[in-house]
Amino acid sequence: MAEKTFPGSGCEPVPKPDNPALAVSAARLSLRDMNSSDCGKVSPGLRSDCPEGQPHPVTFEARVEETARWAAQELRHALPPRFDRWFGRFVVHAFRRQLGRFAGNAIRFDEMIAEEGFAGASRWMIRNTKAVLEVRGAHGLPVRGPLAIAANHPGLLDALAIAGSLPREDFRIVAEEHPLWGILNQARQRMLLIGKSPQDRPRAARQLLRHLRGGGCLLLFPSGKIDPDPAVHGVGQTNPADWSASLDLVCRTVPGVTVVPALVSGVLSPSAMSHPLARLQPDLGKRRWLAATLEFLNGADAPFAMSVQYGEPCILDNAAPASAKAGAALTVRRRMAEMLKSFGSSPRPR
Template sequence: MMASQLPAPHPDRVRRLTAINVEDLLRSFRVDHIKIARGIFRLAARGPARWFARQVAIYDRLVGERGLAAGAAWILDRLDMSVSARDTHHVPDAGPVLVVSNHPGLGDTMALAATLPRTDLRYIAYRRPFLQELENTRRYLIEIDEEDSGRRMAGFRQAGRYLDDGGMVITFPGGRIDPDPYAVPGAIAALDRWSESIAVFVKRQPDLVILPVLIGGVLSRGALEHPLVQLYRSRATRQWTAATLQLVLPAYRYANIEVTYGEPLHATDLRGLKRQAVLEHTRDAMRTLIVRHGLPDYYQESS
């Protein structure tokens, strides 16, 4: 469906999303603390930021009218991102499922929503101003506070209750953007950051299924090779900058995202293990997916 065929989003929402996008772009290119550059960049970024804000506002309306999968498929198409999935037969049709995935960013959350054959999914997500503007999408989120440990634990308890009711919860245990395993090294090294919270859910829910998922191909080669991206020393910063360029410059936007669903792990096989052992079993499942589908130099450092 073309954007022109959909009702126009509310101007106030587009305005707020645009302002948030501009500030995010300033931080992405690390000019938010340089007064002269900040003013020039703000003017240059406003057009792309407003375009993206409009697409997101339309997407959120679609989520409210037709569901998350429909909205996700629409916005992936608008961003010139194709998505394919393999081994979806590993996804349980019903019952409590904890989806544990790497987090290369960009369209990864939408790729999951578009390919998971269930509608009862919830994402564990940090509370962000951008997400606060998406009233329909927020119904699919279990928000946690990055700064307040009490509120963070409350979010995890909410996720536990949702699993108790037989739902599907999606988490990115690394807690931040990971290397795209199809484009840059470091995917296996990034597993060292994974949280032991996985084990907490295993201990709580005896019928839980842990479903490892690998997402790759979110980054375009053109964006990664852009001269501006090469100015940054840190691999993580280069990936973040490439992702930002990919969103704001149509010439670099195309990507072919692949979602691979791994063999599930069952809480009944893990409950007698200590937290670290449960975490290591989950990491092993992800390592298998990365080695099978990622770059040959997947093991290098992720910094």
């Protein structure tokens, strides 16, 4: 039986009223500001004393403006390198209102984390995109104790979909370090960040293991990249056998951990990959990222279905022998493959 979260349901937090003045302010950022290459520098009204030296805006409006600048840079850099700076500036100018709207929603989401918790804020953000989230299998997941979720990564909403379906205050997401987390401070505190340098990997591994050994809940994206959306591209391009060794590390070294595969689908609309800008990107992985970014900025024209399906948990007893721990990661990969197979090999209409 499916557990469904509908827009406006009782479990959703009541969002604050929109502030049109701030939205317009963000949307009307000058083309020069939007195309600034100084996104990583400290702007007026910002602090530079936050973790990792990332800028941390002080006021709501300054945070919105800094987020819009960051989003503009991300959009420009996602375009194929063969296009000159003029074309990138033109694209950013064309999307200036969407960038401003995204920035305002991102800051509201960050503030809502402190008020409603990460799960509540995630449900609000999903509702704000007009998604109707369907969740299957969450009722059997432990509400306490070490829990690792290994999920596919089809877009920008998958982490929020999982966070919104698991109201655990100890929920954390393993993600790469990024300038955005210097602005979204509340979201940053719910993440275990991995630096881009190879020297940062051991430190990140120690952090995630420490969190799990302390009884925490952790979301892993073992593919390490944007995956094909099963609801759009089918399941043939997703192979859990290619997942990283992070899953094996968790199974081998965390006593009593429960590991669960999670299949997210419906994050990307069928038309997203056909967007004219996305079609300009020849690299398939970068095209998926650009398509997901464009869809997130544009928003949906009508409500759409998104789903999270949790598979059978793999529970490792404290006294489990080394052989069982070594085979647990393989079991999780196999169960994910079975979920993909049962989902169906052909795209499903939205």
